[in-house]
Each structure stands twice: as C-alpha cells, then as structure tokens.
Amino acid sequence: MINTNQQKHLQLIQDGFCVFEKVLDPIMLGRVRAASDCLLDAQPPEHFEAQKSTGSMISVYTDPFFAELVAYQPTLKALVVLNYPKPRWSSGYIISKPPQSPPLFWHQDWWGWNDPISYDEVPQQLFLMYYLVDTNQYNGCLRVIQGSHRKRHLMHDAVPEAHAANLNHFIDPTHQVYQSVPEELVVPVKAGDLVIGDSRLLHGSYANQSNQRRTVITLWYHPAFDTSPGCIRAHLSRKQTHVTEWPESAQKLVRTLVPTYDGDAEPLVWNRTPGVILR
Numbered sequence: 004m005i006n007t008n009q010q011k012h013l014q015l016i017q018d019g020f021c022v023f024e025k026v027l028d029p030i031m032l033g034r035v036r037a038a039s040d041c042l043l044d045a046q047p048p049e050h051f052e053a054q055k056s057t058g059s060m061i062s063v064y065t066d067p068f069f070a071e072l073v074a075y076q077p078t079l080k081a082l083v084v085l086n087y088p089k090p091r092w093s094s095g096y097i098i099s100k101p102p103q104s105p106p107l108f109w110h111q112d113w114w115g116w117n118d119p120i121s122y123d124e125v126p127q128q129l130f131l132m133y134y135l136v137d138t139n140q141y142n143g144c145l146r147v148i149q150g151s152h153r154k155r156h157l158m159h160d161a162v163p164e165a166h167a168a169n170l171n172h173f174i175d176p177t178h179q180v181y182q183s184v185p186e187e188l189v190v191p192v193k194a195g196d197l198v199i200g201d202s203r204l205l206h207g208s209y210a211n212q213s214n215q216r217r218t219v220i221t222l223w224y225h226p227a228f229d230t231s232p233g234c235i236r237a238h239l240s241r242k243q244t245h246v247t248e249w250p251e252s253a254q255k256l257v258r259t260l261v262p263t264y265d266g267d268a269e270p271l272v273w274n275r276t277p278g279v280i281l282r
C-alpha cells in the first residue's frame with residue numbers, strides 16, 4: 004500500500020507533475036498578489052504586446068520580496084515529501100495573462116538536452132507554479148501532456164524552441180502550438196495551490212476569456228543538484244543565479260538554496276531541443 008507522499012512522488016516521476024493543495028497561507032497569498040500586481044501595473048503596454056501568448060515575463064529578481072517565496076517553508080517541506088531534501092533554486096518569473104488574452108503555446112523548459120542525464124528518470128529541474136487566483140479552462144489554467152517529459156509527442160516537433168519570440172507574439176493564432184490535443188490534461192487549481200512539474204514536461208495554458216488578470220509565479224528548483232553533472236552545476240552557478248543583485252537581507256533568506264560550484268567543468272551549452280533518443 005503506498006501512502007499519499009509516495010503517490011505524489013510517483014506521479015511526478017511517471018506523469019511529470021503533481022499538485023500540493025493550499026500551500027500558500029492566506030496572508031502569504033495576499034503578499035505575493037500585492038507584490039506581483041505592483042510589478043504588473045508598472046509595465047508599459049509594449050511589455051504585454053511582446054509577450055502576447057505568455058502574458059508577461061517579469062523576473063522575480065526584480066523584487067527582493069520574492070526571496071521569501073523562494074525560501075517559503077511549506078514549499079521546502081513539499082520538496083522533502085517528494086524526497087528532495089536539498090534543492091537549489093535558480094530563477095523565476097511572474098507570468099500573468101491579462102483579461103481576454105490568448106493561450107500560451109505548448110512548450111517544455113529544459114535547457115540541458117546536450118547532457119545524457121536529461122534522458123534519465125531523475126528530474127534535473129522542476130517548475131514550482133503558484134497560481135494567485137482559482138483557475139479553470141475559462142480563465143487560462145494550465146494544461147499538460149502527461150508523460151511527455153520522457154516520451155516523444157508530436158508537439159515536440161511543432162515547437163522548434165520553447166518560448167521562441169515568434170510564438171510568443173501570437174502572429175498565427177491557427178498554429179498547432181496554441182491548439183488543444185485530445186490527450187491534454189486540464190490542471191485547474193485553487194489560489195495558493197502549488198503545481199510541481201518536471202521542466203521537460205510539455206505544457207501550456209488556455210486562453211484567459213475572463214475579465215480578470217490570471218497570474219502564476221513560476222520558480223525553478225534543482226532537486227538533485229548535489230548529484231547533477233558538473234557542467235549543469237557550473238551552468239546554474241555561473242549563468243543562471245542573479246542572487247547577488249538582491250540586498251544582503253534577501254540573500255540571507257535563500258543562502259542554502261543558491262547553486263554553487265567550484266569544480267573545473269565548463270558550463271553546459273544551452274540547448275532547449277530534446278534529442279531523438281527521447282522515447
């Protein structure tokens with residue numbers, strides 16, 4: 004008989020994602036909403052125009068408040084439940100779909116396909132997504148293709164490179180990367196729930212047909228950093244963390260989560276296109 008925690012771990016490994024309910028308490032949810040809304044309200048219209056399909060793309064490094072979210076204890080406990088007691092964190096974004104905005108194209112986010120470990124069971128990078136409103140198909144909830152983190156799907160060939168600028172501009176709304184596929188799984192959640200997924204998983208979101216903004220905060224963690232190849236650790240510690248941009252007080256909160264590497268390996272070359280050996 005497997006318990007709920009084991010089930011979640013199994014779901015992450017087999018399906019590529021799992022959901023932890025009510026992770027953000029109401030006070031923290033309110034604070035995250037306030038910080039995000041403040042950044043979103045300060046963006047010029049061109050920002051949303053350039054990110055039409057995604058909605059917005061604002062780095063969490065913009066506001067040191069987000070250090071509190073990165074180091075939020077209930078989240079780190081959820082990672083322990085998944086058997087990842089020593090995660091590291093590299094980056095994150097405020098991704099907000101304005102009212103009446105189009106779907107987010109299908110994509111996967113892993114950038115380390117040049118290293119053979121990318122084809123193993125153990126995820127090298129996880130997305131942790133906090134939706135700040137209740138989501139459903141009407142207001143642009145997440146959709147995923149279960150198992151696509153390890154199994155090839157026709158959408159891998161339709162998306163040349165994840166988050167490519169031309170797809171983001173939503174120039175051709177009839178392109179297949181914005182369309183539903185029969186096997187997609189709808190992932191509606193409540194505000195404050197946490198979706199944890201493998202960065203290799205094909206995912207996207209529905210259009211926001213509502214009159215309210217739909218915001219998600221995506222944070223990127225590295226669950227098996229200590230056993231990751233040196234080239235991945237070198238990449239994360241030299242190219243992806245910008246933690247020194249934060250004031251000392253914020254840096255202190257995330258100190259144990261920052262990727263560090265003092266070996267000789269060269270940083271892995273960025274490659275977002277999965278190889279043919281994806282089964």
Ligand SMILES: O=C(O)CCC(=O)C(=O)O
Pocket residue numbers: 057098107112130143144145206207208219221
């Ligand atoms: O907007 C969403 O629902 C998903 C965001 C996303 O795909 C990502 O952060 O990679």
